[in-house]
Amino acid sequence: MADxxxxxxxxxxxxxAGSAISLQGNASExxxxxxxxxxxxxxxxxxRISIACIGMGIMGQRNVKTALQVPGxxxxxxxxxxxxxxxxxxxxxxxxxxxxxxxxxxxxxxDIDAVIIATSxxxxxxxxxxxxKAGKAVYCEKPMVHQLNxxxxxxxxxxxxxxxxxxxxxxxxxxxxxxxxxxxxxxxxGQLNCIEASFDRHTAMGAWQYTMPLDxxxxxxxxxxxxxxxxxxxxxxxxxxxWRNYKEYGTGVAGDLFxxxxxxxxxxxxxxGPSRIYATGDLGYWKDGxxxxxxxxxxxxxxxxxxxxxxxxxxxxxxxxxxxxxxSGKVKFYGTEGMIDFGWNDFVLxxxxxxxxxxxxxxxxxxxxxxxMQEKIKADYxxxxxxxxxxxxxxxxxxxxxxxxxxxxxxxxxxxxxxxxKPVVEDxxxxxxxxAPCLACNESYFQGKVMHWDGVLMKLTSWQVEKLTS
Ligand SMILES: NC(=O)c1ccc[n+]([C@@H]2O[C@H](COP(=O)([O-])OP(=O)(O)OC[C@H]3O[C@@H](n4cnc5c(N)ncnc54)[C@H](O)[C@@H]3O)[C@@H](O)[C@H]2O)c1
Numbered sequence: 127m128a129d130x131x132x133x134x135x136x137x138x139x140x141x142x143a144g145s146a147i148s149l150q151g152n153a154s155e156x157x158x159x160x161x162x163x164x165x166x167x168x169x170x171x172x173x174r175i176s177i178a179c180i181g182m183g184i185m186g187q188r189n190v191k192t193a194l195q196v197p198g199x200x201x202x203x204x205x206x207x208x209x210x211x212x213x214x215x216x217x218x219x220x221x222x223x224x225x226x227x228x229x230x231x232x233x234x235x236x237d238i239d240a241v242i243i244a245t246s247x248x249x250x251x252x253x254x255x256x257x258x259k260a261g262k263a264v265y266c267e268k269p270m271v272h273q274l275n276x277x278x279x280x281x282x283x284x285x286x287x288x289x290x291x292x293x294x295x296x297x298x299x300x301x302x303x304x305x306x307x308x309x310x311x312x313x314x315x316g317q318l319n320c321i322e323a324s325f326d327r328h329t330a331m332g333a334w335q336y337t338m339p340l341d342x343x344x345x346x347x348x349x350x351x352x353x354x355x356x357x358x359x360x361x362x363x364x365x366x367x368x369w370r371n372y373k374e375y376g377t378g379v380a381g382d383l384f385x386x387x388x389x390x391x392x393x394x395x396x397x398x399g400p401s402r403i404y405a406t407g408d409l410g411y412w413k414d415g416x417x418x419x420x421x422x423x424x425x426x427x428x429x430x431x432x433x434x435x436x437x438x439x440x441x442x443x444x445x446x447x448x449x450x451x452x453x454s455g456k457v458k459f460y461g462t463e464g465m466i467d468f469g470w471n472d473f474v475l476x477x478x479x480x481x482x483x484x485x486x487x488x489x490x491x492x493x494x495x496x497x498x499m500q501e502k503i504k505a506d507y508x509x510x511x512x513x514x515x516x517x518x519x520x521x522x523x524x525x526x527x528x529x530x531x532x533x534x535x536x537x538x539x540x541x542x543x544x545x546x547x548k549p550v551v552e553d554x555x556x557x558x559x560x561x562a563p564c565l566a567c568n569e570s571y572f573q574g575k576v577m578h579w580d581g582v583l584m585k586l587t588s589w590q591v592e593k594l595t596s
Contacts, residue, residue, distance in 0.1 A: 175199050175544055178224075178232045180253055181245030182206040182215050184336070185267060189242050189294070190219065193265075193537045198545075202238050205229045207348040208366070210339050227348040229253055233260040240290075240544055243267060246369040247377050251276040252354060258289035263544045265537070267294040268389065269381040270557030274565045277558035277584060284554045292540045292550040293557030295389035299539050300532035302471045305524050306459075307394045309466070309475055314522065316463025316479075317435050318395065323387040323457040324442040325379075328450035333412045333420060334370040338363055364415060371416030373568070378418035379443035380405065380567035387441055387457060389552070389560040390468075394459070396433040399559045399581025400426035405567035411446035420445040424567040441567075471526035477519035483511035558584055 175198060179186045182204045193199050203224030204215045212225040224235070232238060233256055240263035243253050251271045257264045270293045271277050284291045297303050310318070327333060339346070342363040350358045352366060352375075359365075369375035370382055377385075391397065403426050407419030426439040457468035464477040486492045486507060492500060526532075536551070543550045559581055566577040566586070578587040 173198055173545055175239050175541055176202045176237055177240045177242060178203040178205065178235070178238045179242040179244060180205045180229045180232060180257075181243060181249075181267075182211040183208075183244065186242065186244035187211075187215070187218065189244055189265070189267075189533070189537075190215075192531065192533050193242065193541075194219075195534055196537050196541050199541060203232055203235065205232050207351055208339070208342075209346045210341065227351065230256070233257055233262060239263060240265065240541075242294075244294075246375045247272045247381060248354060248369075248375045251280050254280050254291065255283045258283050258287045258291060261287075261289070263290035263540075265292050265294055265540050266557070268557070269377050269385045269561035269564060270554065271561055271565070272375075272377055272381070274562055274569070274586065277554075277562060281554040281558060281584075290540075290543050290547070290550060291554050292536075292543065293552045293554070293560075294533075294536065295386060295552060295557070295560060296532040296536040297386060297390035298393045298552045298556070299536040300390075300471055301526050301530065301535065302468065302473055302524060302532075303390055303393055306466050306468070306473050306475070309522060310394055310459065310461075314464055314475055314477060315459060315461030315466060318437050318459060318461045319435065320437055320460040321391055321439045321458065322460070323391070323439070323455075324444070325383050325455040326447035326450045326453055327443075327445045328447055332450070333445040334368055335412070335414065336367060338367050342367065368414075368416075371412075371414065371418060373418050376418070377561075377565060378568055379407075379420070379422045379445065380424060380441075380564040380571075381561065383443045384422075384424055384441045384564040384567060385561050388439075388563060389556075390457060391439060392556065392560055395428075395437075397428055397581070398431075398433070399579060399584075400428050400439065400563050401579060401581070402427040403563050403566045403570055403577040403579055404575075405570040407571045418568075419571065422567065422571065424564075424570075426563060469525075471530050471532060473524050475522040475524075477521065479516050479519065481516045482514045483507075555584065 177193060177199060178201070179190050183206070186206070190201055190204070194201060201219050201223055203226065204212065204219070205226050205228065206212050206215070207227055215225060216223060226232060232241060241257050243250060243257070243264060243266040245253065247269060250266050250269070254264050254266045271280060344361050347366060349361055350356070352358065365372055365375065376382060392399070403424065405422055405424040407422035409416065409419050410421060412420045421444045422442070424441040426441070428434065428437045428439060430436040459466040463479050464475060466473050466475045486503065492503065495503070539551045542548065562584065563579060566579055569575070570577045580587065
């Protein structure tokens with residue numbers, strides 16, 4: 127009962143009644159019902175899932191809090207390289223949890239069923255692979271990998287071990303994206319031809335200059351363990367706490383943020399990815415020693431295939447955007463007969479059918495002709511088109527309830543797969559297909575080249591592979 131109350135509180139009673147949602151159909155109600163059944167399911171002792179989290183920074187701590195909302199999930203241990211975050215983990219999750227600076231100690235424990243991987247990006251592939259080989263189910267944060275050549279090894283190990291691996295792009299489990307997908311598939315925006323998506327930020331934190339701890343040093347950080355190849359440079363707290371700003375550990379705005387956008391796009395369209403990718407960028411404002419751009423634009427070409435028509439994708443991240451107060455980003459799907467305009471977990475779908483009557487006048491050649499001819503054109507037009515105008519279709523609005531958290535849905539889906547062994551909602555192939563075009567944006571920016579990608583085979587075209595710098 128306590129779990130159910132928690133669940134109902136999170137969703138708001140009005141949502142269960144369906145009244146907070148204005149849309150066609152009742153998919154949202156059946157969705158909420160389905161979620162409630164999942165939460166209400168009784169768990170036997172053997173159904174309890176013991177988890178650990180590797181990487182207990184901002185996302186790791188938030189992920190653990192979210193995962194623990196799923197009934198039957200308990201935290202056994204955490205791993206982080208910085209001691210302050212291990213102390214904080216005990217403050218948050220209890221003094222009895224196991225703590226370590228060596229993730230292998232987590233993987234060696236037989237009493238841990240699943241691990242969340244929320245380290246900086248450069249470790250995602252290695253820890254995922256080691257965890258799957260150690261028999262753990264894996265929830266790995268996005269981007270699934272740090273380099274283009276790391277995708278297949280993760281996919282292969284998942285296939286060999288049969289391990290559950292879900293990538294952490296929560297849009298894939300979002301009720302708003304699920305509803306929009308239904309409407310898109312029903313043809314409500316006509317034929318999709320373009321998607322524009324962006325993030326606009328205007329703060330130091332938005333540009334990844336997070337608060338530094340007071341004791342950052344080699345005494346509080348297992349500095350050597352931070353480097354996969356064992357070669358550690360001189361201690362530099364920025365490379366550790368502001369890792370996103372360095373391509374050696376992070377994936378820049380493309381891997382960090384474009385990947386959220388592409389995950390939503392691929393989920394909605396069932397696409398396997400673009401065929402041509404080009405990115406430009408610049409480091410114009412946050413010149414703090416970082417070696418990745420603070421503004422980037424990516425253009426991607428999606429070819430027609432059985433899943434979708436041909437469409438263009440324009441992505442942009444601007445970490446020094448004066449627009450942030452009015453517009454912190456957008457995701458817009460344009461079709462021939464409408465447009466879906468997403469907020470975070472809400473959207474408006476505007477419908478705009480083509481008129482069978484072309485119209486005349488206004489910014490047109492009509493009034494450039496002699497008056498007698500204009501009269502004749504008018505009369506002909508009336509004969510041909512009267513009664514053929516098209517009615518206005520009202521917009522469709524959807525909004526997830528207050529407090530809705532798509533990450534909780536993503537974890538519910540993950541733990542459901544851990545328990546029932548059913549396929550995850552975002553597997554390694556999906557994760558790589560979302561990450562790879564973003565990593566290709568970085569390659570395009572650094573090399574100044576158009577990248578050619580095969581989303582079905584998940585490979586760069588062969589002539590480009592040898593030329594990769596990474
Ligand atoms: N899904 C989302 O919405 C979302 C949002 C933010 C971040 N993320 C992802 O989560 C990950 C973490 O981001 P963050 O903002 O929490 O970073 P963070 O810097 O706050 O935390 C990363 C932590 O990983 C630890 N770490 C690094 N290498 C490690 C290793 N080998 N073993 C153990 N611990 C290690 C560091 O000590 C650090 O505390 C990133 O991959 C990021 O892309 C996802």
